[in-house]
Amino acid sequence: MIYFDNAATTKMYAECEEVLRHFCTEEYFNPSALYANSTKVTNEINRVREELLNTLHAPQGELIFTGSGTEADNMVMFGTKKWKNARIIVSEGEHDAIYNSALELKQQGYDVQFVSITKSGAVDIESLKSLLNENVALVSIMHISNETGAINDLQKISKLIRANSPKAIIHSDGVQAFGKIDINLRALGVDLYTISGHKIHAPKGVGALFIKKGVFVRPLIFGGGQEKGYRSSTENVAGICAFGVANAMGQSKFATNYSTKREIVEYLVAKLRENIPSAQIITPLENCAPNILTVAFENIRGEVLLHILEKDNILVGIGSACSSHKESRFKKLLALDDRHRDGIVRFSFSQFNTIEEVDIVVEKIVSALNEFGNFVRV
Amino acid sequence: MIYFDNAATTKMYAECEEVLRHFCTEEYFNPSALYANSTKVTNEINRVREELLNTLHAPQGELIFTGSGTEADNMVMFGTKKWKNARIIVSEGEHDAIYNSALELKQQGYDVQFVSITKSGAVDIESLKSLLNENVALVSIMHISNETGAINDLQKISKLIRANSPKAIIHSDGVQAFGKIDINLRALGVDLYTISGHKIHAPKGVGALFIKKGVFVRPLIFGGGQEKGYRSSTENVAGICAFGVANAMGQSKFATNYSTKREIVEYLVAKLRENIPSAQIITPLENCAPNILTVAFENIRGEVLLHILEKDNILVGIGSACSSHKESRFKKLLALDDRHRDGIVRFSFSQFNTIEEVDIVVEKIVSALNEFGNFVRV
Numbered sequence: 001m002i003y004f005d006n007a008a009t010t011k012m013y014a015e016c017e018e019v020l021r022h023f024c025t026e027e028y029f030n031p032s033a034l035y036a037n038s039t040k041v042t043n044e045i046n047r048v049r050e051e052l053l054n055t056l057h058a059p060q061g062e063l064i065f066t067g068s069g070t071e072a073d074n075m076v077m078f079g080t081k082k083w084k085n086a087r088i089i090v091s092e093g094e095h096d097a098i099y100n101s102a103l104e105l106k107q108q109g110y111d112v113q114f115v116s117i118t119k120s121g122a123v124d125i126e127s128l129k130s131l132l133n134e135n136v137a138l139v140s141i142m143h144i145s146n147e148t149g150a151i152n153d154l155q156k157i158s159k160l161i162r163a164n165s166p167k168a169i170i171h172s173d174g175v176q177a178f179g180k181i182d183i184n185l186r187a188l189g190v191d192l193y194t195i196s197g198h199k200i201h202a203p204k205g206v207g208a209l210f211i212k213k214g215v216f217v218r219p220l221i222f223g224g225g226q227e228k229g230y231r232s233s234t235e236n237v238a239g240i241c242a243f244g245v246a247n248a249m250g251q252s253k254f255a256t257n258y259s260t261k262r263e264i265v266e267y268l269v270a271k272l273r274e275n276i277p278s279a280q281i282i283t284p285l286e287n288c289a290p291n292i293l294t295v296a297f298e299n300i301r302g303e304v305l306l307h308i309l310e311k312d313n314i315l316v317g318i319g320s321a322c323s324s325h326k327e328s329r330f331k332k333l334l335a336l337d338d339r340h341r342d343g344i345v346r347f348s349f350s351q352f353n354t355i356e357e358v359d360i361v362v363e364k365i366v367s368a369l370n371e372f373g374n375f376v377r378v
Numbered sequence: 379m380i381y382f383d384n385a386a387t388t389k390m391y392a393e394c395e396e397v398l399r400h401f402c403t404e405e406y407f408n409p410s411a412l413y414a415n416s417t418k419v420t421n422e423i424n425r426v427r428e429e430l431l432n433t434l435h436a437p438q439g440e441l442i443f444t445g446s447g448t449e450a451d452n453m454v455m456f457g458t459k460k461w462k463n464a465r466i467i468v469s470e471g472e473h474d475a476i477y478n479s480a481l482e483l484k485q486q487g488y489d490v491q492f493v494s495i496t497k498s499g500a501v502d503i504e505s506l507k508s509l510l511n512e513n514v515a516l517v518s519i520m521h522i523s524n525e526t527g528a529i530n531d532l533q534k535i536s537k538l539i540r541a542n543s544p545k546a547i548i549h550s551d552g553v554q555a556f557g558k559i560d561i562n563l564r565a566l567g568v569d570l571y572t573i574s575g576h577k578i579h580a581p582k583g584v585g586a587l588f589i590k591k592g593v594f595v596r597p598l599i600f601g602g603g604q605e606k607g608y609r610s611s612t613e614n615v616a617g618i619c620a621f622g623v624a625n626a627m628g629q630s631k632f633a634t635n636y637s638t639k640r641e642i643v644e645y646l647v648a649k650l651r652e653n654i655p656s657a658q659i660i661t662p663l664e665n666c667a668p669n670i671l672t673v674a675f676e677n678i679r680g681e682v683l684l685h686i687l688e689k690d691n692i693l694v695g696i697g698s699a700c701s702s703h704k705e706s707r708f709k710k711l712l713a714l715d716d717r718h719r720d721g722i723v724r725f726s727f728s729q730f731n732t733i734e735e736v737d738i739v740v741e742k743i744v745s746a747l748n749e750f751g752n753f754v755r756v
Contacts, residue, residue, distance in 0.1 A: 008411050009612060012402035020398055024390035024581050033386050033695065034681065035688045067445025067583065068611035070601040077600075097601035097610060104600050198612060203402050205445065205583045205614030220598060222455075222482050223448040223475035232475060233446035234387060234576060236583030239617075303412065310413045317411065 002357045005317040006199075007146055007176060007292055007348035013201040013249050016242040020203065023238035031235050032224060041237055048244030052208060055247055056193065057184040060213040064230040065206065065240050069175040069196030070097035071220065072209035075231070076140060076171045076192050077101035079218040085111055086137035089128070089168075092333055093117040093147060098140050098173055099329075115141070119335045120284035121148030121294070129160060136165035143177035143193075147319050147330045147346065149283045149292025151181065158189030169215060175199055175207075179250045180258075180289050191215045197239065201350070202246035206239040257351035261290040264349045264358060268293055271362045276369065280340050291350065294319075296336050297343035300369060305345055308368040314361055317346040380735045383695040384577075385524055385554060385670055385726035391579045391627050394620040398581065401616035409613050410602060419615055426622030430586060433625055434571065435562040438591040442608040443584065443618050447553040447574030448475035449598065450587035453609070454518060454549045454570050455479035457596040464488055464515035467506070467546075470711055471495040471525060476518050476551055477707075493519070497713045498662035499526030499672070507538060514543035521555035521571075525697050525708045525724065527661045527670025529559065536567030547593060553577055553585075557628045558636075558667050569593045575617065579728070580624035584617040635729035639668040642727050642736060646671055649740045654747065658718050669728065672697075674714050675721035678747060683723055686746045692739055695724040 003011070023041070031042040049063045056063075066072045077098065082088070082105075090102045092114045106112035116127035123141055132139075139161050144151050154172055161168050171192040177183060179200035185193055192215065197206040211217050211230070223232030250257065265285075272279050278298040297305060302318040309316055319330055331344050347361075381389070401419070409420040427441045434441075444450045455476065460466070460483075468480045470492045484490035494505035501519055510517075517539050522529050532550055539546050549570040555561060557578035563571055570593065575584040589595050589608070601610030628635065643663075650657050656676040675683060680696040687694055697708050709722050725739075 005408070005411060008408040009406060011406045014403060017399055017403065020402070020581075021395055024398070025392060025395065028387060028389045029693075030383070030386040033383060033693070034684055035693050037693065067449065067614070068599075070611040071445065071599050073601070074599045095601070096603070100600040100603075100610070203398075203614075203616055204612050205617050221446075221449050221452045222478040223451070223473070225474070225478075232478070233448040234582050236445070236581075236617075238581055239583050239614075306412055315407075315411070315413050315415065 002314045002361060004347045004349060004353065004357070004361065005315045006350040007346060008317050009198050009204065010201045010350055011352070012203055012242070013246055015249055016202060016245045019241045019245050020238045023241050031237060032226065045235055045237060045240050048240050051244055052195070052247055053210070055183070055251055056195075056210060057186055058210055059186045061215070062211045062228060062230065064209045064211060064227045065235065066209060066231055067205055067207065067233070067236070069173065069194050069207040072194040072207045073097035073173055074101055075209055075217055075220050076138070076194070077105060079220055080138050080169045081216050082110060082137045085109070085135070087111040087113060087131075087133065087135045089113045089115060089131050089136060089139045091115040091117055091123045091141050093121055093123065093145050093330065094140065094142055095146055095173055095175070098142070111135070117333055120150045120282060121145040121334065122150040122284065122287070123152050123157070125156070125160070128157065129164070132161060132164035134165065134167065136161070136168040138169050138171065139165070140171040140173065142173040143183075144174075144180065144289045146176045148294045149176070149289035151177070151287050151289065154188040154190060162189070176289060176292070179247065180291055185210060192217070197243040197246060200246050200250050202243040203239050206236055206243045253351070258290045260351045261349045261353070264353055264355060265290065265293045267355050268347060268358045268362070271358060275362055275366050280336065282334060282344070292346065292348045294344060294346045296340035297345060297365075297369065298339045299343070300372060301342045302344045304372060305343070305365065305368060308372060309361070309364055312364050314364060317348060318344055319346055380692045380739060382725045382727060382731065382735070382739065383693045384728040385724060386695050387576050387582065388579045388728055389730070390581055390620070391624055393627055394580060394623045397619045397623050398616045401619050409615060410604065423613055423615060423618050426618050429622055430573070430625055431588070433561070433629055434573070434588060435564055436588055437564045439593070440589045440606060440608065442587045442589060442605045443613060444587060444609055445583055445585065445611070445614070447551065447572050447585040450572040450585045451475035451551055452479055453587055453595055453598050454516070454572070455483060457598055458516050458547045458570075459594050460488060460515045463513070465509075465511065465513045466490045467493060467509050467514060467517045469493040469495055469501045469519050471499055471501065471523050471708065472518065472520055473524055473551055473553070476520070489513070495711055498528045498660060499523040499712065500528035500662065500665075501530050501535070503534070503538070506535065507542070510539060510542035512543065512545065514539070514546040516547050516549065517543070518549040518551065520551040522552075522558065522667045524554045526672045527554070527667040529555070529665050529667065532566040532568060540567070554667060554670070557625065558669055563588060570595070575621040575624060578624050578628050580621040581617050584614055584621045631729070636668045638729045639727045639731070642731055642733060643668065643671045645733050646725060646736045646740070649736060653740055653744050658714070660712060660722070670724065670726045672722060672724045674718035675723060675743075675747065676717045677721070678750060679720045680722045682750060683721070683743065683746060686750065687739070687742055690742050692742060695726060696722055697724055
């Protein structure tokens with residue numbers, strides 16, 4: 001199998017297996033119990049918490065473990081302070097976790113505004129600027145687009161927001177950025193930041209929200225008061241500890257992994273330009289994640305190409321997996337011409353991929369386009 | 379180690395290890411992706427869903443996977459329909475997931491009422507009756523008390539509610555009941571029912587909510603629309619599949635496991651009556667979970683006894699682990715005399731425990747009481 005859909009989810013590191021097993025079958029204690037075995041488990045959770053905060057270069061604050069990145073995003077959207085008729089700004093390119101929460105807030109009567117995105121999938125700074133005013137309570141702009149890999153300049157964006165909307169809380173969904181690029185939350189200037197485990201080779205079912213000191217976030221889930229009251233529920237100890245292992249693994253080989261992925265992307269770009277010149281590269285190569293290349297092929301539907309490749313055991317994405325069963329709102333935003341509009345395919349890599357795999361995949365795409373490129377066009 | 383705190387959490391079945399590994403490192407695909415590998419994973423999730431619905435003998439409806447029982451409880455408390463000034467009824471003995479959510483709803487202006495509990499920890503039916511009227515929007519009564527193991531007669535309770543509060547949605551937190559006693563949701567007559575994985579030897583981080591057909595529950599978490607839109611987030615595939623394995627294991631040996639636990643409880647009762655006649659049995663033995671025995675010892679604090687036993691590697695609870703770091707609101711409710719009030723210890727068993735362990739534990743308690751029973755009394 002060739003797995004080029006690592007932005008959807010990743011294969012767990014084999015190194016996480018033992019920690020999963022250990023905290024499920026040996027140190028399986030409820031962290032809230034009163035005996036020392038439980039305190040020890042709590043300490044393990046807190047150790048991972050510290051490691052993740054270090055990786056984020058976070059300012060003073062809390063990291064709250066959740067059941068997913070989506071849950072962390074929802075804590076932000078529904079838990080931050082808002083006044084009557086407050087303006088809430090998110091980008092058109094946000095993941096559904098933010099976008100659909102924003103629609104729900106609009107439904108509740110808030111003044112929800114959507115920032116335009118450029119044709120590379122980054123937020124349009126001028127559009128953002130035009131929406132900022134004194135009435136803004138919350139801005140959520142993703143760090144890296146899950147659809148194109150475009151990096152948003154959060155530092156610039158934060159400064160712009162602080163200057164024009166002094167009361168605004170600034171959040172960024174960093175699910176596609178965490179573990180992929182260097183992150184320095186102190187420099188980026190955001191108040192809240194979402195990360196997720198399963199995008200960095202940890203198990204599914206664990207995310208986290210960074211909350212800067214002094215920023216109020218109401219819990220989404222009430223109960224036993226775990227996670228300092230921010231998120232009640234018995235902690236997913238094994239998942240959290242596996243998240244820690246995955247983070248440590250990723251950080252220890254960060255530079256090598258980055259280069260590996262980046263080389264694969266560049267090689268794929270060169271191969272496509274050589275063999276399929278009609279394919280349009282959407283990802284902004286000068287400012288993007290190391291692991292994502294989104295391409296619009298001509299005269300074929302992305303979904304058709306996905307299924308053709310699948311027959312050869314090659315797995316690719318056609319944008320956010322989470323919304324792939326719906327007609328994507330995203331492809332409408334990229335200002336593609338008619339011949340390319342439906343041909344979007346997202347290739348996303350991990351350090352486990354190889355240049356040789358790219359050769360195979362491009363060859364398969366070439367023959368698919370030759371065979372199906374015209375008559376499958378609807 | 380002797381682990382007598384299985385109501386707090388359980389050791390995962392070794393049989394779950396392989397399924398965890400498999401869905402994290404082999405079939406690790408995002409269930410929402412479009413290729414067949416993802417559809418296969420989705421089918422696995424749905425197979426587990428059907429198995430759990432079968433175990434529950436559920437009427438037509440949905441089972442929605444969540445990150446915890448607490449999350450499922452919160453979906454009920456905040457997601458069901460309520461009108462202005464609607465009455466919401468929960469019992470005084472509810473788990474914090476319900477109790478603290480109820481306090482939050484009270485804060486929001488709803489007419490929140492608490493049903494009294496009897497001294498065995500079951501809900502007082504007369505108290506419930508007195509609170510029912512036409513204005514009740516929601517009633518949440520746990521199936522089995524996590525503090526005492528008392529079983530509430532949900533069938534009787536449901537009928538009473540339907541007769542007096544026709545608009546009320548009826549929920550039960552079945553976290554301590556699922557896998558412990560036979561459950562027939564069709565007979566019990568509730569609309570919503572919460573279960574959790576880690577109490578039945580599955581991993582932490584997975585719960586589920588049963589929603590009867592026609593009952594409206596608004597999502598707590600918006601996003602990609604997973605779980606039929608009820609709970610967005612990439613599914614915790616491995617955790618869900620391990621939940622399935624644990625359920626199947628538990629069901630296949632249900633009668634044997636039930637007897638084993640029940641015998642241990644009865645043996646402990648007999649040993650306590652013989653050796654520590656001053657100890658008061660709180661659990662209502664004629665109508666209780668097979669695995670919980672809650673006892674009030676005389677002239678010693680439960681917490682002190684817990685720490686003494688811990689030194690001999692014996693782990694017991696002193697009530698809900700989730701609220702064990704706070705002064706328990708529960709012990710005030712049991713109408714114990716001054717000498718017993720602070721002496722509550724909860725012993726909770728699994729089929730992995732033995733009669734021999736009970737002998738050891740009772741012996742340790744006897745010597746602890748002899749040594750510390752008087753002067754540690756505050």
